[in-house]
Amino acid sequence: MVQALQTGLDTLKNAKLLSPKLRTRRLVNHLLPIPATPILRIGQIPPDFELPLIEPDPQPDSEPAKIRRSEFCKTHRFTVLSFTRIFSDEHYCPLCFPHQIALRDNIKQIRDLGAEVLMVAGIPSDQGRKVISDLHLNYPVLSDPNCGTFRLYHTGQALGAPLPATFILDNHGRLRYQYLFRFQEANPPINEILQTLISLQVP
Template identity: 25%
Template structure:
Protein backbone atom coordinates (compact mmCIF):
# COMPACT_ATOMS: atom_id res chain seq x y z
CA UNK A 1 0.00 0.00 0.00
CA UNK A 2 2.84 2.40 0.87
CA UNK A 3 4.44 1.69 -2.50
CA UNK A 4 1.20 2.51 -4.31
CA UNK A 5 0.83 5.77 -2.40
CA UNK A 6 4.42 6.75 -3.22
CA UNK A 7 3.87 5.95 -6.90
CA UNK A 8 0.69 8.03 -7.00
CA UNK A 9 2.41 10.87 -5.15
CA UNK A 10 5.32 10.70 -7.60
CA UNK A 11 2.94 10.87 -10.57
CA UNK A 12 1.13 13.88 -9.09
CA UNK A 13 4.43 15.72 -8.58
CA UNK A 14 5.54 14.85 -12.11
CA UNK A 15 2.31 16.33 -13.42
CA UNK A 16 3.09 19.58 -11.61
CA UNK A 17 6.38 19.81 -13.55
CA UNK A 18 4.54 18.97 -16.74
CA UNK A 19 2.05 21.77 -16.03
CA UNK A 20 4.76 24.44 -16.11
CA UNK A 21 4.85 26.11 -19.49
CA UNK A 22 6.45 29.48 -18.84
CA UNK A 23 5.30 32.73 -20.35
CA UNK A 24 5.18 33.27 -24.09
CA UNK A 25 6.66 35.83 -26.48
CA UNK A 26 4.26 38.77 -26.68
CA UNK A 27 3.14 38.44 -23.03
CA UNK A 28 3.61 41.38 -20.70
CA UNK A 29 6.57 40.59 -18.46
CA UNK A 30 5.64 40.47 -14.77
CA UNK A 31 7.34 43.29 -12.91
CA UNK A 32 9.59 42.46 -9.99
CA UNK A 33 11.89 44.16 -7.54
CA UNK A 34 14.64 42.26 -5.74
CA UNK A 35 18.05 42.77 -4.21
CA UNK A 36 20.95 41.28 -6.13
CA UNK A 37 24.11 39.65 -4.82
CA UNK A 38 25.78 43.07 -4.43
CA UNK A 39 22.90 44.58 -2.48
CA UNK A 40 21.71 46.56 -5.51
CA UNK A 41 17.95 46.89 -6.05
CA UNK A 42 16.98 45.26 -9.34
CA UNK A 43 13.64 46.65 -10.48
CA UNK A 44 12.44 45.53 -13.91
CA UNK A 45 10.45 48.70 -14.59
CA UNK A 46 13.42 50.93 -13.69
CA UNK A 47 15.84 48.79 -15.73
CA UNK A 48 13.67 49.16 -18.83
CA UNK A 49 13.79 52.95 -18.46
CA UNK A 50 17.58 52.92 -18.75
CA UNK A 51 18.22 49.86 -20.96
CA UNK A 52 16.90 48.66 -24.31
CA UNK A 53 16.09 45.24 -22.90
CA UNK A 54 16.55 42.85 -20.00
CA UNK A 55 17.88 39.32 -20.43
CA UNK A 56 16.27 37.46 -17.53
CA UNK A 57 17.34 33.88 -16.98
CA UNK A 58 16.51 31.30 -14.33
CA UNK A 59 19.08 28.81 -13.10
CA UNK A 60 18.94 25.89 -10.69
CA UNK A 61 22.09 26.37 -8.64
CA UNK A 62 25.86 26.39 -8.41
CA UNK A 63 25.82 22.58 -8.37
CA UNK A 64 24.37 22.40 -11.91
CA UNK A 65 27.12 22.15 -14.55
CA UNK A 66 24.72 23.20 -17.33
CA UNK A 67 23.79 26.33 -15.37
CA UNK A 68 27.43 27.19 -14.73
CA UNK A 69 28.30 26.72 -18.39
CA UNK A 70 25.42 28.98 -19.48
CA UNK A 71 26.34 31.65 -16.93
CA UNK A 72 29.99 31.51 -18.03
CA UNK A 73 28.93 31.95 -21.67
CA UNK A 74 26.80 34.97 -20.74
CA UNK A 75 29.71 36.43 -18.78
CA UNK A 76 32.16 35.82 -21.64
CA UNK A 77 29.80 37.70 -23.98
CA UNK A 78 28.59 40.32 -21.51
CA UNK A 79 30.25 43.18 -23.36
CA UNK A 80 28.40 42.23 -26.56
CA UNK A 81 25.10 41.91 -24.67
CA UNK A 82 25.47 45.24 -22.88
CA UNK A 83 26.69 46.78 -26.15
CA UNK A 84 23.20 46.09 -27.48
CA UNK A 85 21.66 47.84 -24.47
CA UNK A 86 20.80 44.70 -22.50
CA UNK A 87 20.88 44.29 -18.73
CA UNK A 88 21.46 40.68 -17.64
CA UNK A 89 19.79 39.24 -14.51
CA UNK A 90 20.03 35.69 -13.19
CA UNK A 91 17.36 34.36 -10.80
CA UNK A 92 17.81 31.32 -8.56
CA UNK A 93 16.38 29.75 -5.40
CA UNK A 94 19.89 29.15 -4.00
CA UNK A 95 21.14 31.00 -0.92
CA UNK A 96 23.34 34.06 -1.10
CA UNK A 97 26.31 31.95 -0.03
CA UNK A 98 25.71 29.61 -2.96
CA UNK A 99 25.17 32.51 -5.37
CA UNK A 100 28.67 33.59 -4.33
CA UNK A 101 29.94 30.10 -5.21
CA UNK A 102 28.29 30.44 -8.63
CA UNK A 103 29.99 33.80 -9.12
CA UNK A 104 33.31 32.36 -8.00
CA UNK A 105 32.98 29.52 -10.54
CA UNK A 106 31.75 31.62 -13.44
CA UNK A 107 33.17 35.08 -12.69
CA UNK A 108 29.68 36.48 -13.38
CA UNK A 109 29.64 40.24 -12.97
CA UNK A 110 25.96 40.79 -13.71
CA UNK A 111 23.10 40.81 -11.21
CA UNK A 112 22.21 37.52 -9.54
CA UNK A 113 19.02 37.44 -7.47
CA UNK A 114 17.97 34.96 -4.79
CA UNK A 115 14.26 34.28 -5.31
CA UNK A 116 13.77 33.02 -1.76
CA UNK A 117 9.96 33.09 -1.83
CA UNK A 118 9.83 32.01 -5.50
CA UNK A 119 7.73 35.05 -6.41
CA UNK A 120 9.68 35.75 -9.60
CA UNK A 121 9.77 32.08 -10.61
CA UNK A 122 6.01 31.81 -9.99
CA UNK A 123 5.27 35.00 -11.93
CA UNK A 124 7.13 33.61 -14.94
CA UNK A 125 5.63 30.11 -14.43
CA UNK A 126 8.98 28.33 -14.23
CA UNK A 127 8.82 26.96 -10.65
CA UNK A 128 8.32 23.29 -9.88
CA UNK A 129 8.73 21.01 -6.87
CA UNK A 130 11.10 18.09 -7.24
CA UNK A 131 9.63 14.76 -6.25
CA UNK A 132 11.15 13.01 -3.20
CA UNK A 133 12.74 10.26 -5.30
CA UNK A 134 14.59 12.80 -7.41
CA UNK A 135 15.69 14.74 -4.31
CA UNK A 136 17.08 11.47 -2.88
CA UNK A 137 18.82 10.70 -6.19
CA UNK A 138 20.41 14.17 -6.28
CA UNK A 139 21.73 13.57 -2.74
CA UNK A 140 23.59 10.50 -4.02
CA UNK A 141 25.33 12.89 -6.45
CA UNK A 142 26.29 15.16 -3.55
CA UNK A 143 23.59 17.77 -4.26
CA UNK A 144 21.77 18.71 -1.06
CA UNK A 145 18.91 21.00 -2.08
CA UNK A 146 17.97 21.66 1.55
CA UNK A 147 21.42 23.11 2.21
CA UNK A 148 21.80 24.73 -1.21
CA UNK A 149 18.47 26.60 -1.05
CA UNK A 150 18.26 27.02 2.72
CA UNK A 151 14.86 25.30 3.00
CA UNK A 152 13.17 21.93 2.62
CA UNK A 153 10.58 22.56 -0.09
CA UNK A 154 12.74 21.49 -3.07
CA UNK A 155 11.54 24.14 -5.51
CA UNK A 156 13.64 24.67 -8.62
CA UNK A 157 13.08 26.66 -11.79
CA UNK A 158 12.83 25.20 -15.24
CA UNK A 159 15.96 26.79 -16.72
CA UNK A 160 14.47 29.49 -18.93
CA UNK A 161 15.60 32.69 -20.60
CA UNK A 162 13.42 35.69 -21.39
CA UNK A 163 14.31 38.81 -23.34
CA UNK A 164 12.09 41.67 -22.24
CA UNK A 165 11.94 44.71 -24.50
CA UNK A 166 11.75 48.37 -23.52
CA UNK A 167 7.93 48.31 -23.58
CA UNK A 168 7.86 45.52 -20.97
CA UNK A 169 6.82 42.82 -23.43
CA UNK A 170 8.52 39.46 -23.67
CA UNK A 171 10.30 39.44 -27.01
CA UNK A 172 12.00 36.04 -26.82
CA UNK A 173 11.55 32.90 -24.73
CA UNK A 174 13.69 29.83 -24.32
CA UNK A 175 11.80 27.41 -22.08
CA UNK A 176 12.69 23.75 -22.15
CA UNK A 177 12.04 21.22 -19.40
CA UNK A 178 15.25 19.49 -20.45
CA UNK A 179 17.62 21.23 -18.02
CA UNK A 180 20.55 20.56 -20.38
CA UNK A 181 19.21 22.91 -23.07
CA UNK A 182 19.98 26.65 -22.97
CA UNK A 183 19.95 29.31 -25.67
CA UNK A 184 23.26 30.16 -27.27
CA UNK A 185 24.64 33.65 -26.84
CA UNK A 186 24.42 34.04 -30.62
CA UNK A 187 20.67 33.39 -30.43
CA UNK A 188 20.24 35.86 -27.58
CA UNK A 189 22.27 38.51 -29.45
CA UNK A 190 20.20 37.99 -32.59
CA UNK A 191 17.01 38.58 -30.59
CA UNK A 192 18.20 41.79 -28.92
Protein backbone atom coordinates in the same frame (compact mmCIF):
# COMPACT_ATOMS: atom_id res chain seq x y z
CA MET B 1 3.07 10.96 -11.93
CA VAL B 2 3.14 7.88 -9.66
CA GLN B 3 6.74 7.21 -10.64
CA ALA B 4 7.63 10.86 -10.02
CA LEU B 5 5.99 10.73 -6.60
CA GLN B 6 7.93 7.60 -5.70
CA THR B 7 11.17 9.26 -6.81
CA GLY B 8 10.38 12.23 -4.59
CA LEU B 9 9.64 10.00 -1.60
CA ASP B 10 12.86 8.07 -2.14
CA THR B 11 14.77 11.35 -2.21
CA LEU B 12 13.21 12.40 1.07
CA LYS B 13 14.07 9.06 2.67
CA ASN B 14 17.68 9.48 1.60
CA ALA B 15 17.85 13.19 2.49
CA LYS B 16 20.22 12.46 5.37
CA LEU B 17 22.78 11.42 2.75
CA LEU B 18 22.59 14.83 1.09
CA SER B 19 24.70 17.86 1.89
CA PRO B 20 23.08 20.06 4.58
CA LYS B 21 22.87 22.84 1.98
CA LEU B 22 20.60 20.62 -0.10
CA ARG B 23 18.35 19.53 2.76
CA THR B 24 16.12 22.58 2.56
CA ARG B 25 12.44 23.40 2.32
CA ARG B 26 13.08 24.33 -1.31
CA LEU B 27 14.14 20.74 -2.02
CA VAL B 28 10.87 19.41 -0.62
CA ASN B 29 8.74 22.04 -2.36
CA HIS B 30 10.29 21.38 -5.76
CA LEU B 31 10.59 17.59 -5.76
CA LEU B 32 7.59 16.79 -7.93
CA PRO B 33 7.94 17.75 -11.58
CA ILE B 34 5.77 20.56 -12.93
CA PRO B 35 6.35 21.43 -16.58
CA ALA B 36 7.02 24.96 -17.73
CA THR B 37 3.86 26.69 -18.95
CA PRO B 38 4.04 29.23 -21.80
CA ILE B 39 1.37 31.59 -20.46
CA LEU B 40 3.21 34.75 -21.53
CA ARG B 41 2.73 36.08 -25.04
CA ILE B 42 5.13 38.08 -27.19
CA GLY B 43 4.32 41.78 -26.79
CA GLN B 44 2.85 41.24 -23.33
CA ILE B 45 4.32 42.93 -20.24
CA PRO B 46 5.24 40.11 -17.80
CA PRO B 47 4.65 40.40 -14.05
CA ASP B 48 6.85 42.85 -12.19
CA PHE B 49 8.94 41.89 -9.17
CA GLU B 50 11.61 43.25 -6.84
CA LEU B 51 14.46 41.20 -5.40
CA PRO B 52 17.69 41.86 -3.50
CA LEU B 53 20.83 42.24 -5.57
CA ILE B 54 23.59 39.81 -4.61
CA GLU B 55 26.50 42.14 -3.90
CA PRO B 56 29.94 40.50 -4.06
CA ASP B 57 31.33 42.67 -1.25
CA PRO B 58 28.48 44.21 0.78
CA GLN B 59 29.07 46.77 3.49
CA PRO B 60 28.62 45.40 7.03
CA ASP B 61 25.15 45.94 8.51
CA SER B 62 23.91 47.56 5.31
CA GLU B 63 20.57 46.77 3.72
CA PRO B 64 20.97 44.94 0.42
CA ALA B 65 20.15 46.95 -2.67
CA LYS B 66 16.97 45.83 -4.39
CA ILE B 67 16.23 45.81 -8.09
CA ARG B 68 12.74 46.15 -9.52
CA ARG B 69 12.46 44.44 -12.87
CA SER B 70 10.41 47.19 -14.51
CA GLU B 71 12.87 49.92 -13.47
CA PHE B 72 15.83 47.86 -14.62
CA CYS B 73 14.27 47.44 -18.06
CA LYS B 74 13.86 51.21 -18.44
CA THR B 75 17.62 51.71 -18.13
CA HIS B 76 18.55 49.25 -20.90
CA ARG B 77 17.35 48.87 -24.45
CA PHE B 78 16.91 45.15 -23.83
CA THR B 79 17.08 42.95 -20.75
CA VAL B 80 18.04 39.28 -20.93
CA LEU B 81 16.13 37.98 -17.92
CA SER B 82 17.65 34.63 -17.02
CA PHE B 83 16.07 32.39 -14.38
CA THR B 84 18.81 29.94 -13.51
CA ARG B 85 19.03 26.70 -11.58
CA ILE B 86 21.64 26.52 -8.79
CA PHE B 87 21.22 24.04 -5.96
CA SER B 88 23.73 25.72 -3.64
CA ASP B 89 27.15 27.36 -3.72
CA GLU B 90 28.60 23.84 -3.60
CA HIS B 91 26.18 22.18 -6.02
CA TYR B 92 25.76 23.55 -9.52
CA CYS B 93 23.20 22.28 -11.99
CA PRO B 94 25.05 20.59 -14.87
CA LEU B 95 22.37 21.83 -17.27
CA CYS B 96 22.68 25.50 -16.27
CA PHE B 97 26.35 25.86 -15.38
CA PRO B 98 27.48 26.08 -19.04
CA HIS B 99 24.81 28.72 -19.73
CA GLN B 100 25.93 30.86 -16.80
CA ILE B 101 29.48 30.74 -18.16
CA ALA B 102 28.35 31.43 -21.74
CA LEU B 103 26.55 34.59 -20.62
CA ARG B 104 29.67 35.66 -18.75
CA ASP B 105 31.96 35.04 -21.70
CA ASN B 106 29.67 36.82 -24.16
CA ILE B 107 28.66 39.76 -21.99
CA LYS B 108 30.54 42.26 -24.18
CA GLN B 109 28.66 41.17 -27.31
CA ILE B 110 25.39 41.31 -25.38
CA ARG B 111 26.09 44.82 -24.11
CA ASP B 112 27.28 45.96 -27.54
CA LEU B 113 23.77 45.09 -28.74
CA GLY B 114 22.23 47.38 -26.13
CA ALA B 115 21.27 44.62 -23.69
CA GLU B 116 22.08 43.66 -20.12
CA VAL B 117 21.75 40.31 -18.39
CA LEU B 118 19.67 40.15 -15.21
CA MET B 119 19.90 36.72 -13.60
CA VAL B 120 17.60 35.34 -10.91
CA ALA B 121 18.94 32.52 -8.72
CA GLY B 122 16.93 30.54 -6.20
CA ILE B 123 19.59 30.67 -3.49
CA PRO B 124 20.28 32.96 -0.49
CA SER B 125 22.55 35.97 -0.96
CA ASP B 126 25.41 34.52 1.09
CA GLN B 127 25.59 31.49 -1.19
CA GLY B 128 25.12 33.70 -4.22
CA ARG B 129 28.19 35.76 -3.31
CA LYS B 130 30.33 32.65 -3.41
CA VAL B 131 28.85 31.62 -6.75
CA ILE B 132 29.57 35.04 -8.24
CA SER B 133 33.12 34.92 -6.92
CA ASP B 134 33.83 31.34 -7.97
CA LEU B 135 32.40 31.77 -11.48
CA HIS B 136 33.59 35.36 -11.93
CA LEU B 137 30.13 36.41 -13.03
CA ASN B 138 30.12 39.89 -14.54
CA TYR B 139 26.39 40.65 -14.62
CA PRO B 140 23.84 41.34 -11.87
CA VAL B 141 22.38 38.38 -10.01
CA LEU B 142 19.28 38.57 -7.82
CA SER B 143 18.49 36.31 -4.88
CA ASP B 144 15.13 34.54 -4.67
CA PRO B 145 15.54 31.66 -2.20
CA ASN B 146 11.76 31.13 -2.00
CA CYS B 147 11.63 30.89 -5.81
CA GLY B 148 8.48 33.02 -5.97
CA THR B 149 9.48 34.73 -9.22
CA PHE B 150 10.05 31.35 -10.88
CA ARG B 151 6.44 30.47 -10.07
CA LEU B 152 5.32 33.94 -11.17
CA TYR B 153 6.81 33.26 -14.61
CA HIS B 154 5.66 29.59 -14.63
CA THR B 155 9.12 28.21 -15.34
CA GLY B 156 8.26 24.78 -13.89
CA GLN B 157 10.19 22.64 -11.44
CA ALA B 158 11.80 19.22 -11.00
CA LEU B 159 14.11 17.29 -8.67
CA GLY B 160 14.40 19.85 -5.92
CA ALA B 161 14.69 23.15 -7.80
CA PRO B 162 12.82 25.35 -10.28
CA LEU B 163 13.57 24.94 -13.97
CA PRO B 164 15.51 27.54 -15.97
CA ALA B 165 13.98 30.01 -18.39
CA THR B 166 15.11 33.01 -20.42
CA PHE B 167 13.11 36.06 -21.44
CA ILE B 168 14.19 39.10 -23.44
CA LEU B 169 12.31 42.30 -22.63
CA ASP B 170 12.55 45.71 -24.26
CA ASN B 171 12.88 49.01 -22.37
CA HIS B 172 9.10 49.23 -22.05
CA GLY B 173 9.09 45.86 -20.32
CA ARG B 174 7.42 44.09 -23.23
CA LEU B 175 8.26 40.46 -23.90
CA ARG B 176 10.19 40.07 -27.15
CA TYR B 177 11.51 36.50 -26.76
CA GLN B 178 11.10 33.57 -24.41
CA TYR B 179 12.75 30.19 -23.98
CA LEU B 180 11.33 27.69 -21.51
CA PHE B 181 12.96 24.48 -20.36
CA ARG B 182 13.24 21.73 -22.96
CA PHE B 183 14.64 18.27 -22.42
CA GLN B 184 16.68 18.56 -25.62
CA GLU B 185 18.36 21.77 -24.44
CA ALA B 186 17.64 23.25 -21.03
CA ASN B 187 18.78 26.78 -21.90
CA PRO B 188 18.86 28.74 -25.15
CA PRO B 189 22.16 28.57 -27.07
CA ILE B 190 24.11 31.77 -26.63
CA ASN B 191 24.11 32.28 -30.40
CA GLU B 192 20.32 32.23 -30.37
CA ILE B 193 20.29 35.00 -27.76
CA LEU B 194 22.77 37.07 -29.78
CA GLN B 195 20.89 36.54 -33.04
CA THR B 196 17.63 37.50 -31.35
CA LEU B 197 19.19 40.72 -30.06
CA ILE B 198 20.53 41.45 -33.53
CA SER B 199 17.08 40.92 -35.07
CA LEU B 200 15.55 43.25 -32.49
CA GLN B 201 17.83 46.10 -33.57
CA VAL B 202 15.43 46.73 -36.46
CA PRO B 203 12.38 48.64 -35.14
